Amino acid sequence: MKAHVTIMPKPSVLDPQGAAAAEAMKHLGLESIGRVRIGKVVEIELPNGVDEARLHEVARDLLSNPVIEDYTIAITAGA
Amino acid sequence: MKFAVIRFPGSNCDQDCVHSLNAIPGASADYVWHKDSSVNGFDAVVLPGGFSYGDYLRCGAIARFSPVMEAVKNFASEGGIVIGICNGFQILCESGLLPGALVRNRGLHFICEHTRVRVERPNSRLTSAAATGQILNIPIAHGEGCYFADDATLAALRLNQQILLRYCDAQGRVTPESNPNGSRENIAGIRNAAGNVFGLMPHPERACDPVLGSTDGLALFESLLAK
Numbered sequence: 001m002k003a004h005v006t007i008m009p010k011p012s013v014l015d016p017q018g019a020a021a022a023e024a025m026k027h028l029g030l031e032s033i034g035r036v037r038i039g040k041v042v043e044i045e046l047p048n049g050v051d052e053a054r055l056h057e058v059a060r061d062l063l064s065n066p067v068i069e070d071y072t073i074a075i076t077a078g079a
Numbered sequence: 080m081k082f083a084v085i086r087f088p089g090s091n092c093d094q095d096c097v098h099s100l101n102a103i104p105g106a107s108a109d110y111v112w113h114k115d116s117s118v119n120g121f122d123a124v125v126l127p128g129g130f131s132y133g134d135y136l137r138c139g140a141i142a143r144f145s146p147v148m149e150a151v152k153n154f155a156s157e158g159g160i161v162i163g164i165c166n167g168f169q170i171l172c173e174s175g176l177l178p179g180a181l182v183r184n185r186g187l188h189f190i191c192e193h194t195r196v197r198v199e200r201p202n203s204r205l206t207s208a209a210a211t212g213q214i215l216n217i218p219i220a221h222g223e224g225c226y227f228a229d230d231a232t233l234a235a236l237r238l239n240q241q242i243l244l245r246y247c248d249a250q251g252r253v254t255p256e257s258n259p260n261g262s263r264e265n266i267a268g269i270r271n272a273a274g275n276v277f278g279l280m281p282h283p284e285r286a287c288d289p290v291l292g293s294t295d296g297l298a299l300f301e302s303l304l305a306k
Contacts, residue, residue, distance in 0.1 A: 009182075062144070
């Protein structure tokens with residue numbers, strides 16, 4: 001089992017990294033793109049299954065900062 | 080007044096804090112390792128600048144769970160004075176001891192320069208030795224110093240007089256041009272609602288000796304020493 005925690009900056013937070021990446025993409029010829037946001041993915045192997053509530057706690061307390069970020073969790077079976 | 084300067088793996092402004100505080104009459108400072116579980120015997124706690132845990136995940140995100148932080152939180156809840164400088168400010172926000180968060184500088188660059196901050200509220204233990212509108216010349220050195228808080232939090236900070244320092248120009252005007260990192264409302268330093276926990280991005284410990292170009296940091300430390 002694996003969990004993928006995706007952490008993105010909240011829409012209200014300025015993301016200068018995303019803006020810089022968007023500029024670079026336009027420079028490479030991708031002119032018709034909209035807003036670009038950059039977040040992070042934390043991949044967690046769960047060999048013994050998962051307590052989802054606990055996972056959400058960890059996602060809220062450690063992996064993300066709820067003041068500036070939102071997170072989602074996707075759990076997949078298999079390696 | 081005895082200051083505990085906490086050392087996390089990656090802290091690098093701890094020596095400057097201890098050096099500068101020890102040089103102030105009436106103050107002394109000593110190191111406390113992040114794995115210690117007590118800050119007993121100290122009158123104030125300093126979380127110094129640096130790159131605790133390499134800024135991994137987010138600045139201060141891992142340091143907030145260091146064993147010593149339990150003692151620091153208890154110390155703060157009992158009214159003890161806690162000052163977070165730069166990475167220390169980030170750790171205090173991550174741990175919820177201060178509201179808001181510090182994010183990447185708007186211009187994406189790491190900025191290392193002297194900057195001016197305006198004292199907004201002299202009636203705090205960090206600024207009582209200064210006057211409202213007084214301009215302090217104190218260096219900053221950070222890549223993630225942009226203070227963010229949502230509108231409701233900002234309104235509360237204003238209402239409770241928690242904003243202590245704002246980036247300003249040479250005339251003391253708080254302007255977008257004088258904002259080095261995009262902080263909302265040019266906020267450079269705040270206190271908690273109870274008035275015993277402080278966070279600021281500038282480094283007062285680097286502005287205590289004329290050989291470093293400014294002694295304006297002394298105004299902040301001496302405020303803490305005043306009765």
